Amino acid sequence: MKYLQEYRNYEATKAIIDELHKITTKKWSIMEICGGQTHSLVKNGILDLLPENIRMIHGPGCPVCVTPLNLIDKAIELLEQGVIVCSFGDMIRVPGSKKSLLEAKANGGDLRILYSPLEAVSIAKENPTKEVVFFAVGFETTAPANALSVLHAQKEGLTNYSILVSHVLVPPAMEAILDDKFSSIDAFLAAGHVCAIMGYQEYHPISKKYKVPIIITGFEPLDLVQGIYFAVKQLEDKKHEVENQYTRAVKEEGNKTARAVIEQVFEIGNREWRGIGEIPNSGYVLRENFSDFDAEKKFNISHIKVPENELCIAGLVLKGIKKPMECSQFGKNCNPSNPLGAPMVSSEGACAAYYHFSII
Amino acid sequence: MSQNINSETINLGHGSGGELTRKLIDELIFKTFDNPYLNEKHDGSIVQLEGKIAMSTDSFVISPIFFKGGNIGELAVNGTVNDVAMCGAIPKFLSLAFIIEEGLKLTDFKNIITSIKLAADKSDVQIITGDTKVVERGKGDQIFINTTGIGSVHPNASISSKNIKIGDKIIINNNIAQHGMAIMSQREGLQFESDIVSDTTNLNHLTKKMLDAFGNKIHFFRDPTRGGLGSVLHEIANDCHLGIEISETHIPLEKQVAAACEILGLDPLYVANEGVFIAIVDAKIEQEIIQLMQEDENGKNAVKIGEVVSEHPNKVVLHSIIGGKRIVSPLVGEQLPRIC
Numbered sequence: 001m002k003y004l005q006e007y008r009n010y011e012a013t014k015a016i017i018d019e020l021h022k023i024t025t026k027k028w029s030i031m032e033i034c035g036g037q038t039h040s041l042v043k044n045g046i047l048d049l050l051p052e053n054i055r056m057i058h059g060p061g062c063p064v065c066v067t068p069l070n071l072i073d074k075a076i077e078l079l080e081q082g083v084i085v086c087s088f089g090d091m092i093r094v095p096g097s098k099k100s101l102l103e104a105k106a107n108g109g110d111l112r113i114l115y116s117p118l119e120a121v122s123i124a125k126e127n128p129t130k131e132v133v134f135f136a137v138g139f140e141t142t143a144p145a146n147a148l149s150v151l152h153a154q155k156e157g158l159t160n161y162s163i164l165v166s167h168v169l170v171p172p173a174m175e176a177i178l179d180d181k182f183s184s185i186d187a188f189l190a191a192g193h194v195c196a197i198m199g200y201q202e203y204h205p206i207s208k209k210y211k212v213p214i215i216i217t218g219f220e221p222l223d224l225v226q227g228i229y230f231a232v233k234q235l236e237d238k239k240h241e242v243e244n245q246y247t248r249a250v251k252e253e254g255n256k257t258a259r260a261v262i263e264q265v266f267e268i269g270n271r272e273w274r275g276i277g278e279i280p281n282s283g284y285v286l287r288e289n290f291s292d293f294d295a296e297k298k299f300n301i302s303h304i305k306v307p308e309n310e311l312c313i314a315g316l317v318l319k320g321i322k323k324p325m326e327c328s329q330f331g332k333n334c335n336p337s338n339p340l341g342a343p344m345v346s347s348e349g350a351c352a353a354y355y356h357f358s359i360i
Numbered sequence: 361m362s363q364n365i366n367s368e369t370i371n372l373g374h375g376s377g378g379e380l381t382r383k384l385i386d387e388l389i390f391k392t393f394d395n396p397y398l399n400e401k402h403d404g405s406i407v408q409l410e411g412k413i414a415m416s417t418d419s420f421v422i423s424p425i426f427f428k429g430g431n432i433g434e435l436a437v438n439g440t441v442n443d444v445a446m447c448g449a450i451p452k453f454l455s456l457a458f459i460i461e462e463g464l465k466l467t468d469f470k471n472i473i474t475s476i477k478l479a480a481d482k483s484d485v486q487i488i489t490g491d492t493k494v495v496e497r498g499k500g501d502q503i504f505i506n507t508t509g510i511g512s513v514h515p516n517a518s519i520s521s522k523n524i525k526i527g528d529k530i531i532i533n534n535n536i537a538q539h540g541m542a543i544m545s546q547r548e549g550l551q552f553e554s555d556i557v558s559d560t561t562n563l564n565h566l567t568k569k570m571l572d573a574f575g576n577k578i579h580f581f582r583d584p585t586r587g588g589l590g591s592v593l594h595e596i597a598n599d600c601h602l603g604i605e606i607s608e609t610h611i612p613l614e615k616q617v618a619a620a621c622e623i624l625g626l627d628p629l630y631v632a633n634e635g636v637f638i639a640i641v642d643a644k645i646e647q648e649i650i651q652l653m654q655e656d657e658n659g660k661n662a663v664k665i666g667e668v669v670s671e672h673p674n675k676v677v678l679h680s681i682i683g684g685k686r687i688v689s690p691l692v693g694e695q696l697p698r699i700c
Contacts (some may be wrong), residue, residue: 005620010609013682043627045684089625093693102693115624276619336692357686 003248007220008044016225017049023229023236024051026323029184030231031177033170034132034191035062035348036219039107039193042353044221045145054232057320058350060173060276061191063138064090065318065342065349067166068272069308072096072303075135075164078108081299083125086112087135088121090346095339097306117149119141123160133295136163140194143167143284144258147265150286150293164295165286167174168271169203171195177212182321187231189217189224192246197262199254203242211240218246274342275308275315292297312341317350331355370464375494385492388470391645392477397453397488405488407453411439411514414449416440419506425468428542429557433472435634436505437479438562444509445564446581446637448517448571451483455508455584456490461500472503483562485509492620514568516575521599523579528668529646530604531639533566533659534559535612539633541620550679559635566656574649580640583633592638593666593676594690604676606666606688629678630691640668648658 034037038058041047047056060066073096079085085101092113105111110130114120117134124132136146146163153161170191177183190203195303197215201216217227227245232255233239244250262284271283286294296302308314311329316322324330324343334340336352343349373380390398397405418439425432438455444451456476480487484697538559545554563583570578584592589611597604613628621628635658641649643688646664655657 004622008681010682043686044680044682045678045686047684049684058463095500127680219682221684356689 003220007218007222009222013222013225016222016229020054020225020229020232021051024053024232025236027053027055027233028186028235029055029057029127030187030189030228031057031059031060031185032189032217032224033061033174033218034194035065035217035346035350036193037189037191037217037224038062038350038353039226039348040071040219042357046221046224050228054228057185058353059188059318059320060177060273060318061139061170061194062346062348062350063142063168064094064346065314066168066273066276067091067094067137067342068274069097070304071164071166072101073098073304073306074296075101075133076104076109077304078133078295078299078302079104079111079163081356082110083131083133083299084112084123085118085133085135086114086123088115088137089113090348091135091137093339094342094345095300099239117146118152121149121152121158121161124158124237125156128160131160131162134150134161136165136167139168139170139191140198140262141191141196143262143266144197144255147261148289150265152262153293154290155182159292162293162295162298164287165284166271167284168273169265169268169282169284171206172279173273173276174206176276176279176282177319178206179211180319180321185212185318185320187213187215189227189231190214192216192218192223192249195246195250195254197255197258199252200242200244200250201252207240207242213240214242216242216246216250217243218249273318275318277310277315308341314341317343324354327351368466369462369470370460370466370494371462372494372496375460375492381492381687388473389490389492391482392473393487395488396488397420397486405453407488409452409510409512410514412609413510414447414513415508415510416443416445416447417506417508418443419504421501422543423501424543424546425472425502427546427558430560431472431475431502432505433475434479435560436507437476437483437485438560438634440507440509441483441485442563442583442637444511445567446519446583447513448578448581449511449513449521450568451485451509451511451564451692453488453510454480454485456487457506458490458492459500459504460492460494461502462494462497464502470505479482479562483564512576514571515664516574517571517578519578519581521580521596522604523576524596524600524668525579526602526668527643528640528642529660529664530606530666530668531641531646531650531653532589532612532665533653534565534636534661535614535617536584536633536636537613537617537621537628537631539634540588541617543632544624544626545620547665547675554620556620557631559633559652560632561635561658563637563658566658567637569656570649570652573652574602574641574645577642577645578639581637583637585634586632588628588632589636589638590627590632590676590688591691594688596640597676598674600668601673603669603672603674603680604666605669606676607679608681609679610665612661612663624697629688631697638665643667
C-alpha cells in the first residue's frame with residue numbers, strides 16, 4: 001500500500017505547522033466535517049500542535065452518530081422478526097432505545113457484520129427462504145455501493161433482499177449548521193471521501209452565500225494540517241473559496257460512474273438526523289421503482305418511533321456548539337462501555353475520540 | 361462390531377468414556393505424547409518441581425482452527441507456555457483438555473494433535489494429563505482446547521508490577537499485530553489476499569536466557585495477546601500507578617500488517633499477538649538486553665518502545681509519528697470496522 005508513510009512524515013508536517021503558527025493572527029473556528037478527520041486529528045495528537053488561536057470544531061460527519069434512534073430500533077425489530085440483518089461494524093454497538101444490535105444478536109438474532117453491501121446480496125442468494133436486510137447507513141461515500149447492491153439484487157431476480165436506508169448528505173448539513181444562530185464556523189474542511197464520489201461543484205454556492213472557505217481535505221496528518229493551513233490562509237487573506245487539498249483522490253466532478261449509480265437508485269428526500277432533527281432534502285430515499293427493495297415499506301416497522309435520551313447533548317456536539325468535554329455526562333454516565341448517545345460509540349464519533357485519545 | 365478411529369469424523373461416542381474413547385486416547389493421544397507420566401494412565405500425574413511454582417491456564421476457541429502460520433493446537437501450547445514464562449518461570453508440564461463438536465474431521469483432529477506434540481517438544485514441556493469431551497453438533501465450534509501449565513520460577517527472577525520503577529525501559533521483542541491480522545484475513549466474509557502469517561511461537565527459551573543473564577534487573581514481563589499492546593500497557597500503568605510513554609515511531613509493525621489494519625480500519629495497538637512480549641527493565645541494562653534478545657530468533661526485532669515516567673500516573677501516552685501526543689486507552693469490546 002502506497003501513501004501510508006508519505007503523509008505521516010514528521011518533517012513535512014512540522015514545516016506546515018510552523019508556517020501555520022506564523023500566519024495565524026486572529027482566532028478562527030474551523031469545522032472538520034468528517035468523523036474520520038476527527039479521529040485522525042485526535043489519534044495523531046494534531047490538536048495540541050495547532051496555534052492557540054485555532055479552534056477545531058468537530059462536525060456531524062459520523063454516519064453512525066447521525067443515524068436516528070428510530071432506525072436502530074427498526075433494525076432490531078427486523079432481527080427479532082427473524083430477518084438476517086447485515087450491517088457495517090461500528091453500527092452494531094450503538095444503543096437503540098432499549099438495546100443495541102449486538103445485544104439483539106446475543107438474544108439469538110442473525111446479525112452479520114460486513115464490509116460491503118454486495119456480500120449481503122450473496123447472503124440473500126444463499127438463503128432464499130429467509131429475508132435479508134442491509135442496514136444502508138452513511139453519507140455519499142457509501143451510497144454507490146449500497147445502490148449497487150440493489151441493482152445486483154434486481155439483476156439476480158432476488159425478492160428476499162432489501163435495504164433499510166439512512167443515507168444523509170453533507171451540503172444540507174453544512175447549511176443547517178451555518179444557519180444555526182449558535183454556531184460560529186469560520187471555515188470548513190470538507191470530507192475528502194465524500195468529495196471523491198460527489199466532486200465539489202455543490203460547495204461553491206455555499207462558500208459564496210455564507211462567505212466561508214471550504215477546503216476539500218484528506219485524512220492523513222499531513223492532509224489535515226495542510227487543509228487547516230489553506231483555511232487559515234484564506235481567512236487571514238479575507239478570502240472565501242472552495243479549495244482542493246485532496247487532489248490525489250478528488251476531482252471537481254467527482255466519480256461520474258458512482259454518481260450515476262446513486263442517481264439511478266436513489267432520489268433526494270427529507271431525512272431525520274440524530275440529535276439534529278429533520279433537515280429538508282438532506283438525504284437519499286429509494287426511488288419509487290425500487291420500492292420493492294425498501295425494508296421500511298416491505299416490513300411493518302414504520303410505526304416505531306422513540307425519543308432521544310434527554311441527558312445526551314449529541315445534537316449540540318454534532319453541530320459544534322459544545323465540545324464533548326462540556327457535556328455533564330461525558331466520561332461519567334456516558335463512556336464507550338455504556339454510551340448514552342452515538343458519538344460515544346463509533347471510533348469516529350467526537351465523544352469517543354476524545355474519550356479514547358485525550359487526556360481526561 | 362469393531363469401530364476404529366479411522367472412521368471419518370468424531371462422534372458423541374468418542375467422548376462417552378467407553379470403548380471409542382479408550383481407542384481414541386490410546387491410539388492417538390497416548391501414542392503421540394508418549395511419556396512416563398501419561399503412561400501411568402492414572403486420573404492425574406505426580407510430578408516433582410523445585411522452588412516456587414508458577415501456574416497458568418487458558419482456553420482456546422479460535423476460528424478458523426487452521427490459519428496461516430499455525431492452528432489451534434500449537435496456539436494452545438504456546439499460549440500457556442508463554443503465560444507461565446511471563447511469570448519468570450520455566451514451564452515444564454501441561455494439561456490438555458478438548459471439547460470437540462461432533463462432526464470434526466478425524467484428520468483435522470490428528471493434525472491438531474501432531475501440532476501440539478511439535479509445539480510441546482519445541483517448548484520443552486510435557487503433556488501429563490488431559491481430558492476429551494464431545495458435544496452435540498451446534499453446541500460448540502469444531503474444537504475448543506484448554507491447557508494449564510506449571511513450571512518452576514527461575515531462581516533469579518523477580519517479576520512483579522510492584523517492581524516497576526520510574527525510568528525503567530520498555531522493550532518489545534517483535535512486530536505487533538501479526539496474529540490478529542492473519543486471522544482477520546481468513547475470516548469468512550473478510551477474505552483479502554495477504555501473506556501475513558500468525559506469529560504464534562514459544563517465548564520461554566528467550567525469557568529464560570534473559571533471566572539467566574539479567575535476573576532481577578528485569579522487573580516485568582507480559583505478552584500482549586488479546587486486546588493487543590495498547591490494552592496491556594494501559595493495564596500495567598494502572599497496576600503500578602505510574603505513567604508510561606511510548607513512541608509510535610519505534611513500535612515495530614510490518615508494512616503489510618500496517619496496510620491491512622488501514623484497510624480494515626483497525627488500530628494495530630489493539631490487534632492480538634501470539635509471539636510478542638514486552639520486558640520492563642532497569643534502564644542500566646537497556647542496550648545489553650536488547651542485544652541479547654536480538655541474537656534469538658524470537659527477538660530479532662527487539663527494540664525499546666518507551667519508558668516508565670512519573671508524569672500522568674495510570675495513563676499511557678503515545679508520541680505520534682508527526683510529533684503529537686495522545687492517550688492510549690483500553691479497548692472496549694471488540695474493535696469494530698468503521699463504515700468508511
